[in-house]
Amino acid sequence: MAAAGGSGGCWFLALALGVSLLKCLLIPTYHSTDFEVHRNWLAITHNLPVSEWYYEATSEWTLDYPPFFAWFEYALSHVAKYFDQEMLVIQNLNYSSHATVFFQRLSVIFTDILFVYAARECCRCVNGKRPGKELLEKPMFVLAVLLLWNFGLLIVDHIHFQYNGFLFGLMLLSVARLFQKRHLEGALLFAVLLHFKHIYIYVAPAYCVYLLRSYCFTANKADGSLKWSSFSFLRITLLGLIVCLVSALSLGPFAVLGQLPQVISRLFPFKRGLCHAYWAPNFWALYNAVDKTLAVVGIKYKFLDPEKIPKASMTGGLVQEFQHTVLPSVTPLATLICTFISILPSVFCLWFKPQGPRGFLQCLILCALxxxxxxxxxxxxxxxxxxxxxxxxxxxSPKHAGIYLILTTTGHFSLFPLLFTPPEITTKILLMLLFTVYSFSSLRALFRKEGPLLNWLETIYLIELVPLEIFCEIVFPLTPWKLKFPFIPLLLTSVYCALGITYAWLKLYVSVLTESVTVRQKAE
Structure with a gap:
């Protein structure tokens, strides 16, 4: 990517205002238990001293985000009291007055301003020199729509209910700053982000390696090699100070109170089990499906004793620990080892064959996936x-455009079960259809000279999502299986989408590794 000026303008403002209007129209829609989670956090931080925030357990939805997010809720609570004082009563479980709904929805929309700004900064980092007769065919415009109107972010934040918008804004802004060679600012933003929501630790290896490699070392211009003589102790000290100061500001008060173990136990609740109540479409969904299939076959052909099968069901919709029936059960340590091994190749590529900020972004995506x-x-x-x-x-590039279309289509479709109430079925289908059609048409127009973005097999796989949705939403509820096997739609959606996401992950990895080999051969 190359810096390009002039990405702002009326068209960006129009896109931002348009999506904000849509978010306002979604205020009356269904909201999940996450709505009550955040209402409870407002009440906890507003009424209790800091020393009790991570101990309070009146509600089952205890505070389990890092301290910066707790302070964010504390700040919001002082605005919330002007809308409805009752929402700030800890004992008012599942409280959702019209004023409460309006305030919480509005707070998400308002904090999305940071995401809008970050999207604008990212658009400025895109190479806008690709020829195109119309504004609609310019990379900056396409990227702005893909970010601002992202279907997944819309339904997760503004229907299901969460505050991902401003958090992703922090992440994208930090990425933009690294593209702009403002390394310390990018590092500061990411450090702050980690103390808002610790899930972003997924991509921390990419930041650590890139900042160490590209900021703390000065590579030999001839062959790109690194020597300790080119290492800057001043720069790594500055990075270390940023991390330490942010961590001290966030965790310091709880360390003084001797509560760090309690905070950490809330942030990393390993007793919740391998999978969420609804399986995320990943490797473990496929693993669970294979185990479930082997169990059914084993019982049918009397290889297994039904009495000895664990009662905790993977498909019961509960958050709990369970044992696999046939395959080896998975422990937190096993998942940590698998994750560590899976990110190593991308980290090695970033270190040994760096490609600047673009290589960092590829590594970040692979770490996340x-x-x-x-x-x-x-x-x-x-x-x-x-x-x-x-x-x-x-x-x-057309290569990444094809991978994006596979990942975004299957990844967004996998979010459908989050919105299971009848009034939202039409909304989610229409919004995804609009976003998907735009994604395909705009990227195809952007790379019309490079040929098809997907091969015939990939196209067929994505088209099959349509009959899958028809079966899950229309056909299955009319069958007698609905009462006996209520988990089947979730299982089918998760497993089918897991295939596409796994494929996109592997395809991106092959692309990055192949690209690294090509770069190495050219260098030699």
Missing amino acids: SSFMFGWHVHEKAILLAILPLSLLSVE
Whole structure:
């Protein structure tokens, strides 16, 4: 990517205002238990001293985000009291007055201003010199739409309900700053982000390696080699100070109170089990499906004793620990090892054959996808951590555009079960259809001279999502299986989408590794 000026303008403002209006129209829609989670956090931080924030357990939705997010809720609570004081009563579980709904929805929309600004900065980092007769065919315009109107972010934040917008804004802004060679600012933004939501630790290896390699070392211009004589102790000291100061500001008060173990136990609740209540479409969904299939076959052909099968069901919709029936059960350590091994190749490529900020972005996406594929108790919403940054690469090359179309289509479709109430079915289908049609048409127009972005097999796979949705939403509810096997739509959606996401992950990895070999051969 190359810096390009003039990405701002009326068209960007129009896009931002348009999506903000849509978000306002979504205020009355269904909201999940996450709405009550954040209402409870407002009440906790507003009424209790800091020393009790991570101990309070009146509600089952205890505070389990890092301290910066707790302070964010504290700040919001002082505005919330002017809308409805009752929402700030800890004992008012599941409280959702009209004023409460309006305030919480509005708070998400307002904090999205940071995401809008970050999207604008990312657009400025895109190479806008690709020929195109119309504004609609310019990479900057396409990227702005892919970010601002991202279907997954819309439904997760503004229907399901969460505050991912401003958090992704921090991440994308830090990425933009690294593209602009403002390394310390990028590092500061990412350090702050980690103390807002610790899931972003998934991509921390990419930041650590890139900053160490590109900021702390000065590479030999002739062959790109590194020597300790080119290492800057001043620069690594500055990076270390940023990390330490941010961490001290966030965790310091709890360390003084002797509460760090309690905070950490809330942030990393390993007793929640391998998979979320709804399986994220990753490797473990495929693993669970194979185990379930082997169990059914084993019982049918009397290889297994039904009485000895664990009662905790992987498909029961509960967050809990369970044992696999046939395959070896998976531990948190096993998932950590798998995740570590899966990100190593991308990290090695970033270190030994760097390609500047673009190589960093590829590594960041692979770290996010690898953690999604093999992590412990991964939420399906975490796929956005890979989809949004991949948007930046999708407007740069047809290869990444094809991978983006596969990942974003399957990843967004996998979010459908989050919105299961009848009034939202039409909304989610229409919004995804509009976003998907735009993604395909705009990227195809952007790379019309490079040929098809997808091969025939990839196209067929994506088209098959249509009959899958028809079966899950229309056909299955009319069958007698609905009462006996209520988990089947979730299982089918998760497993089918897991195939596409796994394929996109592998294809991106092959692309990065092949590209690194090509760069090495040219250098030699």
